[in-house]
Structure formats: C-alpha cells, structure tokens
Amino acid sequence: MLFNSYEFILVFLPIVIFTFYILGKQFGHEVAIGFLILASLLFYAWWNPIYIWLILLSMLFNYGIGIVLSSRKNNRITLTIGIAANLALLGYFKYANFFVDTINDVASTSFNLNNIILPLAISFFTFQQIAYLVDTYQHKSEERNFLHYALFVTFFPQLIAGPIVHHNEMMSQFSMPETFKFNPRKMELGLTIFTLGLFKKVILADEISRYASPVFEAASNNHFLTVTDAWVGALSYSFQLYFDFSAYSDMAIGIALMFGIRLPINFMSPYKAVNIIEFWRKWHMTLSRFLRDYLYFPLGGNRKGHIRRYANLMTTMLLGGLWHGAGWTFAFWGGLHGSYLILNHAWRNARRLMGHDLENSSWWSRFISRGLTFIAVVIAWVYFRAESFESANLIVSTMFGLQPIIEFGSKLFSSSSLNNAQDLLLYLSIIIWLLPNTLQWTGYIDNEYEWWNTRKLKIFSSLVKFRASSLIAIIFSALMIYSILSLTKVSEFLYFQF
Secondary structure, X not given: OOOOOHHHHHXXXXXXXXXXXXXXXXXXXXXXXXXXXXXXXXXXXXXOHHHHHHHHHHHHHXXXXXXXXXXXXXXXXXXHHHHHHHHHHHHHHHHHHHHHHHHHHHHOOOOOOOOOOOOOOHHHHHHHHHHHHHHHHOOOOOOOOHHHHHHHHHOHHHHOOOOOOOHHHHHHHHOOHHHHOOOHHHHHHHHHHHHHHHHHHHHHHHHHHHHHHHHHHHHHOOOOOOHHHHHHHHHHHXXXXXXXXXXXXXXXXXXXXXXXXXXXXXOOOHHHOOOHHHHHHHOXXXXXXXXXXXXXXXXXXXXXXXXXXXXXXXXXXXXXXXXXXXXXXXXXXXXXXXXXXXXXXXXXXXXXXXXXXXXXXXXXXXXXXXXXXXXXXXXXXXXXXXXXXXXXXXXXXHHOXXXXXXXXXXXXXXXXXXXXXXXXXXXXXXXXXXXXXXXXXXXXXXXXXXXXXXXOOHHHHHHHOOOOOHHHHHHHHHHHHHHHHOOOOOOOOHXXXX
C-alpha cells in the first residue's frame, strides 16, 4: 500500500487513526498497540501477502536473541549469530542473484538461480533490528514485551523506507499515556506535513520524472544525446530523487505525528550542503547514522591515523552503495562518495594546518562550495540511476562536452517540452535553495533557515511562518484535494526499491 494512494489516504489511514485512539481510551494501551501491529502487518501484506511470514520470523528470531543479550552477560557469540543471521537473510534475498551473475560474468560459467523477488522493506527492518541487537548487547536497550517489540519493528509510517529508528527513540514515546490521547495540535501539524509531502511527490517529483526517464533510456540504448539533453536528464533525476525522498520523509513524519509519535528527522535540505561531509549529515540521516555507528566506528573510525580513516570511509561508502542496490553501478556510486569524502577531509586537514578558520567562511566561498558539491552529487546520481556504466559514462561525458560531437538544443524533447522542463527545473531550484524546508517552516524542528534569519527578512519570515488558523486550514485542504485528484497513476517512492 502506498502513502500516495486512494485506499491509504481515504480508507486505511483514517480508520486506523480513529480506531487506535478509541481503543486506547476505552480498552487500554496494550489493546491499541495490538491493533496498530495488526494494521501495520496489513499495510505490509498489501504488497505481497506471502512475505508476511518473513517479517514475522525475523521479529521472532531477533526478539529471542535480544532476550538472551539482555541477560547482562557479555555474550559476543550470541550477538555474532544474530547479526550473521540477519545479514544472511538480507544477502540471500537482495544479493544472491547479483553474486551468481557476477561469478558467471567473471568465470564464464552458467550457474542459475530462480528469480528471487526482493521483499519490501527487508533492508530497513533488517538494519533496524541489527541496531537493536547491538544496542541491547551494549545495555542501551532492552525489550521483554513481544507486543512492544513487534510494534517497534512494524510501525507502518516508517516500516517501508525508514527512518531507521532506535528502540528507545520510538518505544519510550509509546510508554507515555499522552500518546494514546488525541492531540489536536499534533494532528494538525501531522496533516500539514503529510499534505506537503503528498504535494511534493504527486505534483513535483512525479512531474519532473517525465524529463529524466527518456534521457536515461536513450543512453541505455546508446542513442545520441546533446549537451542539453544530458543536463536536463541528470538534473531532472537529481531533483526527482530529492523531492521523492523528501516527500516520503515528510509523509512518514506526518503520519507518525498523527499517532502522537515524533520520528527522527531523515532529510534536511541536503542540496544546501556546502561540502560532501555536510551532504551526508543531511541526506538519509538515519542511514548515515547507522553506517557511522555500526560500521565506520567499529572499523576504527578516525582513531588510527589518516590513512586508516580514509580506508574506513571508502569501505563504509562502498557497502552503503551496495546497500542501495545489488549492482556494480551502486557500488561505484558509493565509491565516488567515498572518494569525495576522502578529498573533503584531506582538504579540511590541509586548511587546518595552514591556520584557516573552517567555521567562518565568506558568502562567496560558501556559494562556490555549494555549487561544486551539488555538481559532484549530480554526477554520482547519474551512475546511481543508469542501467550500466556505458550509459552513465555517455551521459556524464556529454554533460561536459567530452563526446566527439558536441551539440546543444535537444534531440529527445520538443521545443515546448524542453521549455517546460527548464521552467520546472528553475521553479524547483528556487524551492530547494531559497526556501526553508517543510520541517523548518512548520516548526517541527527549532532550526530557522539562515537565509530567512536575517534582520531585513525577519518580519517577512514571521508573517509567512506556519501557524494554526482557518486560512491555513482552507489552503491545505485545497492542497490535499488537488494532490488527491492528481493521483492518476501508481507511482512508487524511489526508495521502495532499496
């Protein structure tokens, strides 16, 4: 079931919210939690009922391992077994065909596996439970109530594509009585954030995708591209992915807030980053946190010298790339970002040795740094999206005029379509770089955007900042209706495939 579908918005979500609060008030918290688990399992089974057994077995196994680990013994063997079993499950469903195909390509063999369908959300609920096992082993978490553990794993607002939450982040909130009491303020804020996310997905991300797909399809067929085509395709996909993941993150936070739960922030205007280090602090923030805490730090982090630090960064990003997809283009994308991070850290170390102040830079320096960071990210996204290295290389080389034939204009789009694409890219650029993001504007986080937080614009920003009012209710009701009426096709979020 998709967040951006009629059955979810008009049937599933209102029924589940209403029933959750009624049960919590009339029959107690445990009954409400049990109902929410069943609703979450229904939400998961909507995609493919046969895989409901997979998430149930995964929960039972990890709950049992957690019970053993919470015995306050340093049982490293139990932890190793738990992590290995989780990785084996993920490896079979996500990477078995990839490894077999790679062996066949390298050794010219013809091994064959039946086509293994990737179960929805397996990457996310596996990583979340690995984090739980490690936290339990380190005595940071403990859960002996299976009902509560099941809710931790299956809570449907964040089940499919994150955020990857820690046990204490969510279950501590479900332990509070006020969570089960209807809160008009949280409901209003949740609906607002959800509506903005729905608008981003249906109106912005899905619209700009129409200009990305033809370019990547042409490149995969080795068709001629112009410089304009290549840039339109690369920028369109970069903006599509940005607004698609931003939309999902907003909708997940909005839905959880309707249940009185605050999820961790997972997306914070990453294209405003002035370097690649900052980009990864703003893009898929809970995945970055997981890779840092459970992979980069255990490898040694930055504690064993610069060379070891750079090797750890590259290893982490290569594995992070493969986490996104079972393909060498994903590994290359991770390797590119690993290289970016190494160069960024090396540059910062060099500037520090020269006595430069890394915290206070001029506006023009930040402007240039932001532009260079964005271009580097766009180049990497081409490999992330492309079907093969050949097609990715074709697009990137054309973007920078490295093909034998250099031609501007467009071979793929009509003049009117190209103008529409360019106008849309301009509008999206204004939203990305000049406006505060959803969580800043609504006040979900206490973090005002720097461009608005100036003396001249302080009055303007205070006038347009979100506040409860009849006018806001009317505007967002109209926005919700417009977005729902625009649901003309099934459009999955891009991160569902990971």
